Amino acid sequence: MRPSVQEMIAQSNGKKNKKVIEKIIPIILFLIASVSVLTSIGIVLTLIVETVTFFTRVPFFDFIFGTTWLPFSNKEAQFGILPLIVGTLKVTLIAVIVAVPIGISAAIYLSEYASENVRRILKPVLEVLAGVPTIVYGFFALTFVTPVLQAVFPEIKIFNAISPGIVVGIMIIPMIASLSEDAMSSVPKSIREGALAMGSTKFEVAWKITVPAALSGIIASVVLAVSRAIGETMIVSLAAGSTPRLDGDFTGSIQTMTAYIVQVSKGDAGYGTTIYYSIYAVGFTLFVFTMVMNILAGYVSKRFREEY
Protein backbone atom coordinates (compact mmCIF):
# COMPACT_ATOMS: atom_id res chain seq x y z
CA MET A 1 0.00 0.00 0.00
CA ARG A 2 1.25 3.47 -0.85
CA PRO A 3 1.89 5.96 1.97
CA SER A 4 -0.90 8.53 2.63
CA VAL A 5 -0.74 11.87 0.83
CA GLN A 6 0.10 13.66 4.08
CA GLU A 7 3.08 11.33 4.60
CA MET A 8 4.33 11.99 1.09
CA ILE A 9 4.01 15.74 1.64
CA ALA A 10 5.96 15.46 4.88
CA GLN A 11 8.66 13.48 3.10
CA SER A 12 8.92 16.01 0.30
CA ASN A 13 9.05 18.97 2.70
CA GLY A 14 11.90 17.28 4.55
CA LYS A 15 14.18 17.70 1.54
CA LYS A 16 16.90 20.23 2.15
CA ASN A 17 17.18 22.01 -1.20
CA LYS A 18 13.57 23.24 -1.04
CA LYS A 19 14.31 25.20 2.12
CA VAL A 20 17.57 26.53 0.73
CA ILE A 21 15.88 27.78 -2.41
CA GLU A 22 13.23 29.56 -0.33
CA LYS A 23 16.02 31.37 1.53
CA ILE A 24 18.15 32.26 -1.50
CA ILE A 25 15.43 33.43 -3.89
CA PRO A 26 14.47 36.60 -1.98
CA ILE A 27 18.13 37.55 -1.63
CA ILE A 28 18.76 37.18 -5.37
CA LEU A 29 15.60 39.11 -6.20
CA PHE A 30 16.60 41.85 -3.78
CA LEU A 31 20.03 42.20 -5.37
CA ILE A 32 18.56 42.41 -8.88
CA ALA A 33 16.02 44.99 -7.75
CA SER A 34 18.79 46.98 -6.08
CA VAL A 35 20.67 47.30 -9.36
CA SER A 36 18.02 49.57 -10.87
CA VAL A 37 17.73 51.67 -7.74
CA LEU A 38 21.50 51.97 -7.37
CA THR A 39 21.85 52.91 -11.04
CA SER A 40 19.38 55.75 -10.58
CA ILE A 41 21.19 56.93 -7.48
CA GLY A 42 24.51 56.73 -9.35
CA ILE A 43 23.21 58.82 -12.21
CA VAL A 44 21.82 61.48 -9.91
CA LEU A 45 25.07 61.54 -7.91
CA THR A 46 27.18 61.98 -11.06
CA LEU A 47 24.88 64.77 -12.17
CA ILE A 48 25.18 66.50 -8.81
CA VAL A 49 28.97 66.14 -8.52
CA GLU A 50 29.68 67.49 -11.99
CA THR A 51 27.07 70.22 -11.57
CA VAL A 52 28.75 71.33 -8.34
CA THR A 53 32.09 71.48 -10.18
CA PHE A 54 30.42 73.66 -12.81
CA PHE A 55 29.22 76.06 -10.15
CA THR A 56 32.76 76.51 -8.83
CA ARG A 57 33.53 78.13 -12.20
CA VAL A 58 30.25 79.86 -13.01
CA PRO A 59 28.30 81.54 -10.19
CA PHE A 60 24.96 79.89 -9.48
CA PHE A 61 22.92 83.08 -9.93
CA ASP A 62 24.66 83.92 -13.23
CA PHE A 63 23.53 80.50 -14.40
CA ILE A 64 19.84 80.56 -13.42
CA PHE A 65 19.19 84.27 -13.97
CA GLY A 66 21.62 84.94 -16.81
CA THR A 67 20.00 86.08 -20.03
CA THR A 68 22.80 85.17 -22.44
CA TRP A 69 23.96 81.70 -23.37
CA LEU A 70 27.27 82.04 -25.20
CA PRO A 71 29.39 79.05 -24.15
CA PHE A 72 31.55 78.96 -27.28
CA SER A 73 32.58 82.61 -27.24
CA ASN A 74 36.31 83.14 -27.61
CA LYS A 75 36.35 86.33 -25.58
CA GLU A 76 34.13 85.74 -22.61
CA ALA A 77 31.84 82.72 -22.38
CA GLN A 78 28.44 83.31 -20.79
CA PHE A 79 26.29 80.66 -19.17
CA GLY A 80 22.85 82.15 -18.52
CA ILE A 81 20.41 79.27 -18.95
CA LEU A 82 17.21 81.30 -19.44
CA PRO A 83 17.44 81.28 -23.27
CA LEU A 84 17.62 77.49 -23.26
CA ILE A 85 14.69 77.24 -20.84
CA VAL A 86 12.68 79.60 -23.03
CA GLY A 87 13.54 77.46 -26.06
CA THR A 88 12.31 74.34 -24.27
CA LEU A 89 9.13 76.10 -23.13
CA LYS A 90 8.34 77.32 -26.66
CA VAL A 91 8.45 73.80 -28.05
CA THR A 92 6.52 72.44 -25.06
CA LEU A 93 3.84 75.11 -25.36
CA ILE A 94 3.17 74.32 -29.00
CA ALA A 95 3.23 70.60 -28.26
CA VAL A 96 0.61 71.07 -25.53
CA ILE A 97 -1.59 73.23 -27.76
CA VAL A 98 -1.50 70.47 -30.38
CA ALA A 99 -1.71 67.41 -28.15
CA VAL A 100 -4.17 68.26 -25.37
CA PRO A 101 -7.28 68.94 -27.47
CA ILE A 102 -6.56 66.10 -29.87
CA GLY A 103 -5.54 63.62 -27.18
CA ILE A 104 -8.55 64.30 -24.96
CA SER A 105 -10.95 64.28 -27.91
CA ALA A 106 -9.56 60.94 -28.99
CA ALA A 107 -9.95 59.62 -25.45
CA ILE A 108 -13.58 60.78 -25.29
CA TYR A 109 -14.30 59.16 -28.63
CA LEU A 110 -12.64 55.89 -27.68
CA SER A 111 -14.23 55.60 -24.27
CA GLU A 112 -17.72 57.01 -24.91
CA TYR A 113 -18.56 56.57 -28.58
CA ALA A 114 -16.45 53.88 -30.22
CA SER A 115 -17.96 50.43 -30.43
CA GLU A 116 -16.01 47.55 -28.96
CA ASN A 117 -14.75 46.59 -32.44
CA VAL A 118 -13.58 50.07 -33.35
CA ARG A 119 -11.80 50.44 -30.02
CA ARG A 120 -10.07 47.09 -30.49
CA ILE A 121 -8.57 48.37 -33.73
CA LEU A 122 -7.92 52.02 -32.88
CA LYS A 123 -6.24 51.67 -29.51
CA PRO A 124 -3.36 49.49 -30.71
CA VAL A 125 -2.88 51.80 -33.72
CA LEU A 126 -2.63 54.73 -31.33
CA GLU A 127 -0.09 52.85 -29.28
CA VAL A 128 1.97 52.11 -32.39
CA LEU A 129 2.26 55.86 -32.83
CA ALA A 130 3.87 55.89 -29.39
CA GLY A 131 6.44 53.37 -30.60
CA VAL A 132 7.72 55.41 -33.55
CA PRO A 133 11.42 56.21 -32.92
CA THR A 134 11.90 59.89 -32.16
CA ILE A 135 14.57 60.21 -34.85
CA VAL A 136 11.84 59.41 -37.39
CA TYR A 137 9.68 62.13 -35.89
CA GLY A 138 12.65 64.48 -36.14
CA PHE A 139 13.08 63.82 -39.83
CA PHE A 140 9.34 64.16 -40.30
CA ALA A 141 9.50 67.61 -38.70
CA LEU A 142 12.50 68.76 -40.73
CA THR A 143 11.66 67.35 -44.15
CA PHE A 144 7.88 67.44 -44.18
CA VAL A 145 6.27 69.71 -41.57
CA THR A 146 8.73 72.59 -41.94
CA PRO A 147 8.42 72.79 -45.78
CA VAL A 148 4.61 72.65 -45.49
CA LEU A 149 4.66 75.44 -42.90
CA GLN A 150 7.03 77.47 -45.08
CA ALA A 151 4.70 77.11 -48.05
CA VAL A 152 1.91 78.67 -46.00
CA PHE A 153 3.93 81.14 -43.92
CA PRO A 154 7.04 82.16 -45.91
CA GLU A 155 8.53 84.01 -42.90
CA ILE A 156 9.21 80.71 -41.13
CA LYS A 157 12.90 79.71 -41.25
CA ILE A 158 14.21 76.22 -41.93
CA PHE A 159 14.94 75.83 -38.20
CA ASN A 160 12.12 77.07 -35.96
CA ALA A 161 10.14 76.27 -32.82
CA ILE A 162 6.77 75.64 -34.46
CA SER A 163 7.54 72.58 -36.56
CA PRO A 164 9.28 70.54 -33.84
CA GLY A 165 6.59 71.76 -31.41
CA ILE A 166 3.85 70.34 -33.60
CA VAL A 167 5.69 67.06 -34.05
CA VAL A 168 6.49 66.70 -30.35
CA GLY A 169 2.75 67.29 -29.85
CA ILE A 170 1.97 64.46 -32.28
CA MET A 171 4.41 62.29 -30.38
CA ILE A 172 2.67 62.81 -27.02
CA ILE A 173 -0.91 62.48 -28.33
CA PRO A 174 -0.97 58.69 -27.81
CA MET A 175 0.19 59.11 -24.23
CA ILE A 176 -2.56 61.60 -23.40
CA ALA A 177 -5.21 59.69 -25.34
CA SER A 178 -4.32 56.30 -23.95
CA LEU A 179 -3.95 57.31 -20.29
CA SER A 180 -7.04 59.56 -20.40
CA GLU A 181 -9.01 56.76 -22.03
CA ASP A 182 -7.98 54.43 -19.23
CA ALA A 183 -9.15 56.98 -16.66
CA MET A 184 -12.48 57.52 -18.42
CA SER A 185 -13.13 53.83 -19.02
CA SER A 186 -12.72 53.13 -15.34
CA VAL A 187 -15.68 55.38 -14.49
CA PRO A 188 -18.39 52.83 -13.62
CA LYS A 189 -21.04 52.14 -16.26
CA SER A 190 -23.77 52.51 -13.64
CA ILE A 191 -22.94 56.21 -13.27
CA ARG A 192 -23.32 56.74 -17.03
CA GLU A 193 -26.62 54.87 -16.97
CA GLY A 194 -27.82 57.13 -14.19
CA ALA A 195 -27.12 60.15 -16.35
CA LEU A 196 -28.63 58.64 -19.50
CA ALA A 197 -31.79 57.79 -17.56
CA MET A 198 -32.18 61.49 -16.72
CA GLY A 199 -32.56 62.23 -20.44
CA SER A 200 -28.92 63.24 -21.02
CA THR A 201 -27.50 63.02 -24.50
CA LYS A 202 -24.33 61.00 -25.03
CA PHE A 203 -22.25 64.14 -25.23
CA GLU A 204 -23.72 65.51 -21.98
CA VAL A 205 -22.79 62.26 -20.26
CA ALA A 206 -19.25 62.42 -21.66
CA TRP A 207 -18.68 66.09 -20.93
CA LYS A 208 -20.53 66.59 -17.64
CA ILE A 209 -20.17 63.19 -16.00
CA THR A 210 -17.33 61.10 -17.36
CA VAL A 211 -14.71 63.80 -17.96
CA PRO A 212 -15.16 65.42 -14.53
CA ALA A 213 -15.12 61.99 -12.86
CA ALA A 214 -11.90 61.08 -14.67
CA LEU A 215 -10.36 64.54 -14.39
CA SER A 216 -7.53 63.53 -12.07
CA GLY A 217 -6.38 60.85 -14.49
CA ILE A 218 -6.72 63.19 -17.45
CA ILE A 219 -4.68 65.95 -15.81
CA ALA A 220 -2.07 63.45 -14.70
CA SER A 221 -1.77 62.18 -18.28
CA VAL A 222 -1.26 65.73 -19.54
CA VAL A 223 1.38 66.47 -16.93
CA LEU A 224 3.27 63.26 -17.75
CA ALA A 225 3.06 64.09 -21.45
CA VAL A 226 4.41 67.59 -20.80
CA SER A 227 7.26 66.01 -18.92
CA ARG A 228 8.01 63.89 -21.99
CA ALA A 229 7.85 66.98 -24.21
CA ILE A 230 10.32 68.85 -22.01
CA GLY A 231 12.78 65.99 -22.16
CA GLU A 232 12.35 65.31 -25.89
CA THR A 233 15.72 65.51 -27.62
CA MET A 234 15.94 64.09 -31.13
CA ILE A 235 13.13 66.07 -32.71
CA VAL A 236 14.37 69.42 -31.42
CA SER A 237 18.01 68.60 -32.23
CA LEU A 238 17.08 67.98 -35.84
CA ALA A 239 14.45 70.59 -36.48
CA ALA A 240 14.68 73.44 -33.95
CA GLY A 241 18.17 74.72 -34.68
CA SER A 242 20.91 75.78 -32.28
CA THR A 243 20.40 79.45 -31.52
CA PRO A 244 19.77 80.15 -27.83
CA ARG A 245 17.50 83.16 -27.61
CA LEU A 246 15.32 84.80 -25.03
CA ASP A 247 12.80 86.57 -27.27
CA GLY A 248 9.27 85.48 -28.08
CA ASP A 249 9.94 84.55 -31.71
CA PHE A 250 8.72 81.10 -32.75
CA THR A 251 9.58 81.34 -36.46
CA GLY A 252 13.36 81.30 -36.27
CA SER A 253 16.05 78.97 -34.97
CA ILE A 254 16.02 78.32 -31.21
CA GLN A 255 17.83 75.95 -28.89
CA THR A 256 16.39 73.78 -26.14
CA MET A 257 18.20 72.41 -23.12
CA THR A 258 18.26 68.91 -24.59
CA ALA A 259 19.50 70.10 -27.99
CA TYR A 260 22.38 71.95 -26.31
CA ILE A 261 23.47 68.79 -24.52
CA VAL A 262 23.46 66.92 -27.84
CA GLN A 263 25.40 69.72 -29.52
CA VAL A 264 28.17 69.60 -26.93
CA SER A 265 28.21 65.81 -26.60
CA LYS A 266 28.74 65.22 -30.29
CA GLY A 267 31.27 68.04 -30.57
CA ASP A 268 34.75 67.94 -29.12
CA ALA A 269 34.53 69.81 -25.88
CA GLY A 270 37.48 68.48 -23.93
CA TYR A 271 37.10 66.80 -20.56
CA GLY A 272 37.46 69.31 -17.77
CA THR A 273 36.47 72.38 -19.73
CA THR A 274 33.67 74.59 -18.47
CA ILE A 275 31.61 73.66 -21.51
CA TYR A 276 32.00 70.02 -20.58
CA TYR A 277 30.68 70.68 -17.09
CA SER A 278 27.91 72.90 -18.40
CA ILE A 279 26.07 69.97 -19.98
CA TYR A 280 25.75 68.45 -16.50
CA ALA A 281 24.33 71.68 -15.11
CA VAL A 282 21.85 71.87 -17.98
CA GLY A 283 21.07 68.18 -17.57
CA PHE A 284 20.44 68.72 -13.89
CA THR A 285 18.11 71.62 -14.63
CA LEU A 286 16.22 69.40 -17.06
CA PHE A 287 16.07 66.69 -14.43
CA VAL A 288 14.56 69.12 -11.93
CA PHE A 289 11.93 70.18 -14.49
CA THR A 290 10.79 66.67 -15.34
CA MET A 291 10.94 65.53 -11.73
CA VAL A 292 8.72 68.41 -10.66
CA MET A 293 6.26 67.50 -13.43
CA ASN A 294 6.19 63.86 -12.37
CA ILE A 295 5.65 64.73 -8.72
CA LEU A 296 2.94 67.15 -9.80
CA ALA A 297 1.25 64.35 -11.78
CA GLY A 298 1.24 62.13 -8.71
CA TYR A 299 -0.09 64.93 -6.53
CA VAL A 300 -2.83 65.88 -9.00
CA SER A 301 -4.08 62.34 -9.40
CA LYS A 302 -4.40 62.01 -5.62
CA ARG A 303 -5.70 65.46 -4.82
CA PHE A 304 -8.38 65.70 -7.50
CA ARG A 305 -9.58 62.13 -7.39
CA GLU A 306 -13.37 62.03 -7.46
CA GLU A 307 -14.62 59.23 -5.29
CA TYR A 308 -16.91 56.68 -6.78
Place this chain on the structure above:
Amino acid sequence: MTESAKKAVYETKQLNLWYGSNHALKNIDLEIMENEVTAIIGPSGCGKSTYIKTLNRMVELVPSVKTSGEILYRGRNIFNHDYGVEELRTRVGMVFQKPNPFPKSIYDNIAYGPRIHGIKNKKILDEIVEKSLRGAAIWDEVKDRLNENAYSISGGQQQRICIARALAIEPDVILMDEPTSALDPISTLKVEELVQELKKDYSIIIVTHNMQQAARISDKTAFFLNGEVVEYDHTDTIFSNPSDKRTEDYISGRFG
Protein backbone atom coordinates in the same frame (compact mmCIF):
# COMPACT_ATOMS: atom_id res chain seq x y z
CA MET B 1 -59.97 59.56 -7.30
CA THR B 2 -62.16 56.74 -8.43
CA GLU B 3 -60.83 53.79 -10.30
CA SER B 4 -62.58 54.68 -13.55
CA ALA B 5 -61.22 58.22 -13.65
CA LYS B 6 -57.62 57.00 -13.72
CA LYS B 7 -55.85 56.94 -17.04
CA ALA B 8 -53.25 54.54 -18.32
CA VAL B 9 -49.67 55.85 -18.48
CA TYR B 10 -48.30 52.83 -20.25
CA GLU B 11 -50.03 50.42 -22.56
CA THR B 12 -47.84 47.55 -23.62
CA LYS B 13 -49.12 45.64 -26.63
CA GLN B 14 -47.70 42.33 -27.80
CA LEU B 15 -44.16 43.26 -26.73
CA ASN B 16 -41.47 40.78 -27.63
CA LEU B 17 -37.80 41.25 -26.89
CA TRP B 18 -34.72 39.26 -27.80
CA TYR B 19 -31.15 39.46 -26.54
CA GLY B 20 -29.49 37.98 -29.62
CA SER B 21 -31.33 34.68 -29.96
CA ASN B 22 -32.56 34.63 -26.37
CA HIS B 23 -36.28 35.40 -26.33
CA ALA B 24 -36.46 37.36 -23.09
CA LEU B 25 -39.96 38.88 -23.22
CA LYS B 26 -42.85 37.08 -24.87
CA ASN B 27 -46.10 38.73 -25.97
CA ILE B 28 -46.38 41.09 -23.02
CA ASP B 29 -49.71 42.92 -22.67
CA LEU B 30 -49.90 45.24 -19.70
CA GLU B 31 -51.75 48.43 -18.91
CA ILE B 32 -50.21 50.53 -16.17
CA MET B 33 -52.36 53.18 -14.50
CA GLU B 34 -51.32 56.61 -13.33
CA ASN B 35 -50.86 57.51 -9.69
CA GLU B 36 -50.54 53.91 -8.68
CA VAL B 37 -47.70 51.75 -7.54
CA THR B 38 -47.33 48.81 -9.89
CA ALA B 39 -45.10 46.03 -8.66
CA ILE B 40 -43.42 43.54 -10.95
CA ILE B 41 -42.42 40.32 -9.26
CA GLY B 42 -40.96 37.04 -10.39
CA PRO B 43 -37.93 34.80 -9.99
CA SER B 44 -34.47 35.77 -11.27
CA GLY B 45 -34.21 35.78 -15.05
CA CYS B 46 -37.96 36.09 -15.60
CA GLY B 47 -37.60 39.33 -17.56
CA LYS B 48 -38.89 41.76 -14.94
CA SER B 49 -35.80 43.99 -15.04
CA THR B 50 -35.69 43.76 -18.82
CA TYR B 51 -39.30 44.88 -18.99
CA ILE B 52 -38.86 47.93 -16.76
CA LYS B 53 -35.74 48.95 -18.70
CA THR B 54 -37.72 48.71 -21.91
CA LEU B 55 -40.17 51.29 -20.58
CA ASN B 56 -37.49 54.02 -20.83
CA ARG B 57 -35.53 52.24 -23.56
CA MET B 58 -32.45 51.84 -21.35
CA VAL B 59 -32.47 48.22 -22.53
CA GLU B 60 -31.15 49.46 -25.88
CA LEU B 61 -27.72 49.98 -24.28
CA VAL B 62 -27.30 46.23 -24.79
CA PRO B 63 -26.08 46.07 -28.40
CA SER B 64 -27.83 42.86 -29.47
CA VAL B 65 -31.36 43.82 -28.38
CA LYS B 66 -34.30 43.52 -30.78
CA THR B 67 -37.93 44.29 -30.04
CA SER B 68 -41.33 43.94 -31.67
CA GLY B 69 -44.75 45.15 -30.61
CA GLU B 70 -45.64 48.51 -29.08
CA ILE B 71 -45.36 50.37 -25.84
CA LEU B 72 -47.63 53.40 -25.73
CA TYR B 73 -46.59 56.01 -23.21
CA ARG B 74 -49.43 58.50 -22.80
CA GLY B 75 -50.76 57.27 -26.12
CA ARG B 76 -47.54 57.52 -28.16
CA ASN B 77 -45.49 54.53 -29.23
CA ILE B 78 -42.05 54.92 -27.67
CA PHE B 79 -40.47 52.85 -30.45
CA ASN B 80 -41.54 55.37 -33.10
CA HIS B 81 -38.62 56.75 -35.06
CA ASP B 82 -39.51 60.33 -34.25
CA TYR B 83 -39.77 59.67 -30.49
CA GLY B 84 -36.54 61.03 -29.02
CA VAL B 85 -35.17 58.78 -26.35
CA GLU B 86 -33.97 61.80 -24.34
CA GLU B 87 -37.49 63.23 -24.39
CA LEU B 88 -38.91 59.95 -23.09
CA ARG B 89 -36.33 59.71 -20.29
CA THR B 90 -37.00 63.29 -19.28
CA ARG B 91 -40.62 62.29 -18.60
CA VAL B 92 -39.78 58.89 -17.10
CA GLY B 93 -37.24 58.84 -14.31
CA MET B 94 -35.38 55.78 -13.07
CA VAL B 95 -33.88 54.53 -9.83
CA PHE B 96 -31.43 51.68 -10.12
CA GLN B 97 -30.63 48.56 -8.15
CA LYS B 98 -27.40 49.88 -6.71
CA PRO B 99 -27.23 53.54 -5.72
CA ASN B 100 -25.36 55.30 -8.52
CA PRO B 101 -24.96 58.95 -7.58
CA PHE B 102 -22.62 61.02 -9.73
CA PRO B 103 -19.15 61.64 -8.26
CA LYS B 104 -20.12 65.22 -7.50
CA SER B 105 -21.50 67.13 -4.56
CA ILE B 106 -24.97 66.26 -3.28
CA TYR B 107 -26.20 69.61 -4.58
CA ASP B 108 -24.75 69.05 -8.06
CA ASN B 109 -26.28 65.58 -8.18
CA ILE B 110 -29.78 66.95 -7.70
CA ALA B 111 -29.18 70.00 -9.90
CA TYR B 112 -27.78 67.87 -12.74
CA GLY B 113 -31.12 67.09 -14.41
CA PRO B 114 -32.53 70.62 -14.30
CA ARG B 115 -29.18 71.99 -15.51
CA ILE B 116 -28.85 69.77 -18.57
CA HIS B 117 -32.42 70.63 -19.46
CA GLY B 118 -31.56 74.31 -19.44
CA ILE B 119 -32.42 75.61 -15.97
CA LYS B 120 -29.48 77.80 -14.92
CA ASN B 121 -30.99 80.28 -12.46
CA LYS B 122 -29.27 79.74 -9.11
CA LYS B 123 -32.32 80.64 -7.03
CA ILE B 124 -34.61 78.31 -8.92
CA LEU B 125 -32.00 75.54 -8.68
CA ASP B 126 -31.74 76.05 -4.92
CA GLU B 127 -35.50 75.70 -4.66
CA ILE B 128 -35.57 72.58 -6.81
CA VAL B 129 -32.75 70.96 -4.82
CA GLU B 130 -34.49 71.58 -1.51
CA LYS B 131 -37.89 70.46 -2.77
CA SER B 132 -36.46 67.28 -4.32
CA LEU B 133 -34.47 66.37 -1.22
CA ARG B 134 -37.54 66.97 0.94
CA GLY B 135 -39.56 64.90 -1.49
CA ALA B 136 -37.10 62.05 -1.07
CA ALA B 137 -37.23 62.46 2.75
CA ILE B 138 -33.54 63.15 3.07
CA TRP B 139 -33.39 66.94 3.36
CA ASP B 140 -32.91 66.98 7.13
CA GLU B 141 -30.05 64.50 6.94
CA VAL B 142 -28.04 66.30 4.26
CA LYS B 143 -29.09 69.96 4.36
CA ASP B 144 -25.84 70.97 6.10
CA ARG B 145 -23.60 68.99 3.78
CA LEU B 146 -24.90 69.79 0.33
CA ASN B 147 -21.38 70.50 -0.90
CA GLU B 148 -19.99 67.16 0.19
CA ASN B 149 -19.38 64.38 -2.29
CA ALA B 150 -22.45 62.17 -2.64
CA TYR B 151 -20.26 59.13 -1.97
CA SER B 152 -19.49 60.35 1.54
CA ILE B 153 -22.94 59.33 2.83
CA SER B 154 -24.36 55.85 3.53
CA GLY B 155 -25.76 53.56 0.86
CA GLY B 156 -29.34 54.07 2.03
CA GLN B 157 -28.90 57.82 1.91
CA GLN B 158 -27.27 57.55 -1.51
CA GLN B 159 -30.30 55.71 -2.82
CA ARG B 160 -32.60 58.46 -1.57
CA ILE B 161 -30.27 61.01 -3.23
CA CYS B 162 -30.81 59.06 -6.45
CA ILE B 163 -34.57 59.25 -5.90
CA ALA B 164 -34.29 62.98 -5.25
CA ARG B 165 -32.21 63.29 -8.41
CA ALA B 166 -35.01 61.66 -10.38
CA LEU B 167 -37.63 63.89 -8.71
CA ALA B 168 -35.70 67.05 -9.58
CA ILE B 169 -36.98 67.11 -13.14
CA GLU B 170 -40.54 66.39 -11.91
CA PRO B 171 -41.09 63.34 -14.07
CA ASP B 172 -44.44 61.75 -14.79
CA VAL B 173 -43.38 58.18 -14.04
CA ILE B 174 -40.65 56.78 -11.81
CA LEU B 175 -39.24 53.37 -12.65
CA MET B 176 -37.56 51.56 -9.78
CA ASP B 177 -35.44 48.52 -10.50
CA GLU B 178 -35.10 46.63 -7.20
CA PRO B 179 -34.27 49.89 -5.44
CA THR B 180 -33.85 48.32 -2.01
CA SER B 181 -31.92 45.18 -2.89
CA ALA B 182 -28.61 46.72 -1.83
CA LEU B 183 -29.97 48.41 1.29
CA ASP B 184 -30.27 47.44 4.94
CA PRO B 185 -33.76 46.89 6.48
CA ILE B 186 -34.08 50.36 7.98
CA SER B 187 -33.12 52.11 4.76
CA THR B 188 -35.47 49.75 2.92
CA LEU B 189 -38.34 50.78 5.17
CA LYS B 190 -37.61 54.44 4.52
CA VAL B 191 -37.63 53.93 0.78
CA GLU B 192 -40.89 51.97 1.01
CA GLU B 193 -42.55 54.74 3.00
CA LEU B 194 -41.27 57.18 0.45
CA VAL B 195 -42.84 55.21 -2.40
CA GLN B 196 -46.21 55.42 -0.64
CA GLU B 197 -45.77 59.15 -0.34
CA LEU B 198 -44.65 59.65 -3.93
CA LYS B 199 -47.57 57.89 -5.58
CA LYS B 200 -49.76 60.92 -4.86
CA ASP B 201 -47.84 62.83 -7.51
CA TYR B 202 -46.17 60.17 -9.60
CA SER B 203 -46.90 56.86 -11.24
CA ILE B 204 -44.46 54.32 -9.91
CA ILE B 205 -43.42 51.01 -11.39
CA ILE B 206 -41.22 48.96 -9.11
CA VAL B 207 -39.42 45.71 -9.79
CA THR B 208 -38.83 43.69 -6.67
CA HIS B 209 -37.79 40.16 -5.81
CA ASN B 210 -39.20 40.73 -2.35
CA MET B 211 -42.84 39.61 -2.32
CA GLN B 212 -43.61 41.12 1.06
CA GLN B 213 -42.43 44.43 -0.31
CA ALA B 214 -44.75 44.14 -3.30
CA ALA B 215 -47.62 43.25 -0.96
CA ARG B 216 -46.86 46.17 1.36
CA ILE B 217 -46.49 48.99 -1.11
CA SER B 218 -48.18 48.25 -4.43
CA ASP B 219 -51.69 48.68 -5.76
CA LYS B 220 -51.28 46.28 -8.67
CA THR B 221 -48.89 43.42 -9.11
CA ALA B 222 -47.71 41.66 -12.26
CA PHE B 223 -46.17 38.22 -11.89
CA PHE B 224 -43.57 37.44 -14.56
CA LEU B 225 -42.28 33.96 -15.32
CA ASN B 226 -39.94 32.94 -18.16
CA GLY B 227 -40.52 36.17 -20.03
CA GLU B 228 -44.32 36.03 -19.84
CA VAL B 229 -46.90 37.77 -17.69
CA VAL B 230 -48.60 34.97 -15.80
CA GLU B 231 -50.98 37.14 -13.87
CA TYR B 232 -51.67 40.85 -13.43
CA ASP B 233 -54.23 42.10 -10.95
CA HIS B 234 -54.84 44.11 -7.81
CA THR B 235 -52.16 43.29 -5.31
CA ASP B 236 -54.75 42.08 -2.77
CA THR B 237 -56.14 39.63 -5.27
CA ILE B 238 -52.74 38.36 -6.35
CA PHE B 239 -51.66 37.66 -2.81
CA SER B 240 -54.94 36.37 -1.35
CA ASN B 241 -56.69 34.76 -4.25
CA PRO B 242 -54.43 34.22 -7.29
CA SER B 243 -56.14 32.66 -10.26
CA ASP B 244 -53.10 30.90 -11.67
CA LYS B 245 -51.54 27.91 -9.98
CA ARG B 246 -48.01 29.13 -10.79
CA THR B 247 -48.66 32.47 -9.11
CA GLU B 248 -49.88 30.70 -6.04
CA ASP B 249 -46.82 28.44 -5.99
CA TYR B 250 -44.49 31.40 -6.32
CA ILE B 251 -46.02 33.63 -3.67
CA SER B 252 -46.33 30.75 -1.25
CA GLY B 253 -42.59 30.17 -1.68
CA ARG B 254 -42.73 26.82 -3.47
CA PHE B 255 -40.16 28.04 -6.03
CA GLY B 256 -38.20 31.13 -6.97
